[in-house]
Structure formats: structure tokens, C-alpha cells
Amino acid sequence: MSNNFYNEVYAVVRRIPAGQVTSYGRIAHMLGRPRAARAVGYALNALEEGRSRADGTAVPWQRVVNSVGRISLVNRENSAQHQAELLRAEGVLVTAELTLDMDKYLWPGLTLWELDEILGGHGS
DNA sequence: ACAGTGACAACAT
DNA sequence: TATGTTGCCACTG
Numbered sequence: 001m002s003n004n005f006y007n008e009v010y011a012v013v014r015r016i017p018a019g020q021v022t023s024y025g026r027i028a029h030m031l032g033r034p035r036a037a038r039a040v041g042y043a044l045n046a047l048e049e050g051r052s053r054a055d056g057t058a059v060p061w062q063r064v065v066n067s068v069g070r071i072s073l074v075n076r077e078n079s080a081q082h083q084a085e086l087l088r089a090e091g092v093l094v095t096a097e098l099t100l101d102m103d104k105y106l107w108p109g110l111t112l113w114e115l116d117e118i119l120g121g122h123g124s
Numbered sequence: 125a126c127a128g129t130g131a132c133a134a135c136a137t
Numbered sequence: 138t139a140t141g142t143t144g145c146c147a148c149t150g
Contacts, residue, residue: 005147024132028146037132039146045131046148064131072131079131 005031009043010052011118012110016063018090020107021100023067030110031119040064041072062086069102 008031016022025037033039044061052059062083066072071094073080084094094100110118 003148025134028132033146035133035144036146038130039132039148041131042129042147043131061131066131067133083131 003043005036005039006043006046007052007054008118009040010047010059013044013059013061013064014057015110015114016060016107018060018063019092019105021063021065021069021087021092021102021105022107022109023065023069023102024072025067026109027064030115063090063107065100065102069100069105071098 009027012027012030023037024040025034027040028034028036044059044064046053047059047061050058050061071080071083073083080098084098087094087100092100092105115121
């Protein structure tokens, strides 16, 4: 709540198309905070069953993995498996070791105008 | 206000 | 190549 950063993260994640993925670090970079990767993960952790608390809209958190294309919830087996299944349901090939091919599924990213919207810019 | 924490990432062995 | 260690940022008591 009152966390502008969280909302920015959610806004970006919501733009990731099904079947594609990106990393925490890339999202941080898009938001102009190249070193805030951990904070991005923290933001997703604050989600309630995949919905943002603020507006309750869905946030496809499963499309965010670490920089080497591996599901980062390995410390939480259940959640990690859940994420893997959600991705597979979207057509993403996830190995038993919870890794996927970044070169193949990487999301190109936001367009400049989309990013401008999220950052509160008012399309000039 | 201060110290601890965590769904990361880059660097160093 | 495979671990271990060190910064980083924003959030929480």
C-alpha cells in the first residue's frame, strides 16, 4: 500500500504476454533501478494469490524468473512446482530442475510509451 | 530512526 | 564450470 514501487512492478509484470518470461533484474532495470532486483522479488512476494492487494487484479508473477532462467522459489518447493506448472500450461518448457530457455522465451520488454505510462509519464 | 530480511545479481574463489 | 561471498533496494517491526 502506498508503495509506488510495488505498483510499478505489478504494472510491468501485467504486460508480460503468456508464454514469455523475464527476470527480476530486467524489471528493475526497466523501472530505472538496475540494482533493485531483490526489491522486485520482494514486491512479488507481497502478492496475495497472484493478485495485487491494492486493486485485486491479476498479476502473472509466474512469468518472472531469475537471470539464468531458473525458478527462484526453489527454497519453497511447493510454490516452485506451482510456478513451473503455470508456465507449462502457457506452453513454456520447464525442466525438472525448474529451468527454462531464456533465449527462447525471453520477453522483449516494454515499448517506450508503455513504460512512460507506468512511470506516470503523460504521453507528450 | 535503525537494524534485519529476502521470489536477485554480479563478482570472486 | 561450480560454489561462496558481497552489494543492493525497498519493506517491516
